Amino acid sequence: MTANRFSFYEEALQHNDPLWSDDLNAWLIFRYDFISHFLKDKRFTANRKKEFFEKLNIAEEEKQFLTSFYSKWLMYMDAPEHTQLRRKVQLPINKINARITEISQSAANSVFSRIPLKEGQAVIDAVSEIADPFINNVMADLLGLSVKDYSTILAEATSAVDFLWNPHPDHSHIQNAIASIKKTYRLINEIIDDERFEEDRLFDCVLKSIGTHQESLALIINIVIDGHEPFLSAIKTFMYFFIKYSSENPSFLDSLPIETFAEETLRLEIPFPYCARNANEDIQIGSKTIKKGNRVIFFISAGNVDPQQYINPSCIHQHSHKSAPLTFGAGSHYCAGAVITKKSLAIFAKSFQKAFQGQNLSQSKASWMDTFGFRTLNHLTIISTKAAEIPSYQEESNIVNKLDESNLQA
Numbered sequence: 247m248t249a250n251r252f253s254f255y256e257e258a259l260q261h262n263d264p265l266w267s268d269d270l271n272a273w274l275i276f277r278y279d280f281i282s283h284f285l286k287d288k289r290f291t292a293n294r295k296k297e298f299f300e301k302l303n304i305a306e307e308e309k310q311f312l313t314s315f316y317s318k319w320l321m322y323m324d325a326p327e328h329t330q331l332r333r334k335v336q337l338p339i340n341k342i343n344a345r346i347t348e349i350s351q352s353a354a355n356s357v358f359s360r361i362p363l364k365e366g367q368a369v370i371d372a373v374s375e376i377a378d379p380f381i382n383n384v385m386a387d388l389l390g391l392s393v394k395d396y397s398t399i400l401a402e403a404t405s406a407v408d409f410l411w412n413p414h415p416d417h418s419h420i421q422n423a424i425a426s427i428k429k430t431y432r433l434i435n436e437i438i439d440d441e442r443f444e445e446d447r448l449f450d451c452v453l454k455s456i457g458t459h460q461e462s463l464a465l466i467i468n469i470v471i472d473g474h475e476p477f478l479s480a481i482k483t484f485m486y487f488f489i490k491y492s493s494e495n496p497s498f499l500d501s502l503p504i505e506t507f508a509e510e511t512l513r514l515e516i517p518f519p520y521c522a523r524n525a526n527e528d529i530q531i532g533s534k535t536i537k538k539g540n541r542v543i544f545f546i547s548a549g550n551v552d553p554q555q556y557i558n559p560s561c562i563h564q565h566s567h568k569s570a571p572l573t574f575g576a577g578s579h580y581c582a583g584a585v586i587t588k589k590s591l592a593i594f595a596k597s598f599q600k601a602f603q604g605q606n607l608s609q610s611k612a613s614w615m616d617t618f619g620f621r622t623l624n625h626l627t628i629i630s631t632k633a634a635e636i637p638s639y640q641e642e643s644n645i646v647n648k649l650d651e652s653n654l655q656a
């Protein structure tokens with residue numbers, strides 16, 4: 247599938263029913279209408295890691311430590327515990343939503359003031375010079391932490407959750423995860439003890455809003471891990487599409503608000519392509535019966551290009567759609583950071599457009615990292631030339647997919 251994800255989706259979307267995969271031992275669902283309906287169905291459980299932890303060949307104490315940490319991980323929780331914890335985290339997030347425009351603008355100003363646009367040609371590493379510093383600044387400021395503390399938590403917490411993606415982690419992998427969780431807890435406790443956080447930002451608000459200390463720590467890690475990578479990915483993807491359209495069809499970019507363009511890039515490229523659930527009872531979908539205990543993989547990135555919902559699904563459209571894209575999921579687990587991401591991306595998009603006004607943009611070394619559960623640009627170089635000095639670079643994309651065939655909407 248990852249060799250040519252979008253062609254695979256196109257074919258899969260021609261089947262009306264869910265497809266069973268022996269390899270994945272799961273039902274695969276691609277249709278928009280099934281996904282938007284059944285992700286809200288309470289007969290599916292989000293707690294699909296219970297068995298994973300039960301089967302780990304480790305000491306009981308270690309098992310309990312991991313289970314307790316992940317029992318507070320929103321994405322793997324069910325009602326009523328999920329509803330209660332989600333409510334508690336949503337309050338601080340709603341509060342910070344009011345500050346996101348100012349936070350994002352300040353991060354964008356800082357990033358773009360450092361981009362050297364000389365008279366001649368500038369070659370810019372869009373990942374390390376733009377996307378990384380922008381997201382680090384926004385996330386750190388959002389939480390009210392220094393970029394250094396934020397980056398340390400991110401690095402340590404990433405190793406803590408890394409083993410979840412491996413269906414059969416070995417002993418050392420598990421021990422590393424446990425050590426990383428403990429180290430991340432220590433780091434956060436140190437920040438609390440030294441009062442290295444700003445008042446009324448997310449870190450502070452979570453500490454105040456969540457009942458137990460242990461829950462607060464797990465939630466802070468949860469926000470950092472679930473937020474950072476997809477948010478970063480959204481910024482990279484926006485730049486990719488902006489440059490693509492500005493070099494291939496510049497008048498198109500003038501024909502729609504930049505915010506709409508940015509939202510469309512969120513529909514077309516999703517970093518986490520699916521949401522997984524387990525059936526708590528037999529559930530009929532189309533003509534297939536999903537048996538109790540079966541795993542179901544809802545491919546939200548396929549739903550977003552379902553031709554039953556979107557005309558010319560792989561093109562950027564000039565107007566918002568009747569069917570809201572599934573980028574941030576659906577139902578009770580709908581992304582807690584969706585508003586933050588959309589507002590921040592809109593500010594970034596405007597600032598990017600302004601920063602490169604009067605420049606001809608092209609890209610080289612655009613390459614995608616595409617695994618079953620994660621897809622993102624890992625390289626993107628921008629070549630910016632003062633208008634009228636057009637470079638002869640050709641984009642080198644490692645993946646030729648549906649979106650790469652310049653199939654732009656007139």
Ligand code: HEM
Nearest residue numbers: 320321472473476477480521573574575579581582583587
């Ligand atoms: C483009 C950026 C983002 C995308 C595409 C995205 C996508 C998603 C999706 C699809 C889910 C639902 C998963 C499921 O139902 O199994 C989710 C949940 C979540 N997201 Fe995001 N996310 C993004 C940014 C963020 C940010 C910036 C934050 C935090 C600041 C965040 C925090 C969360 C949390 C805490 C959850 C769990 C919600 C719950 O289970 O109740 N996300 N995200």
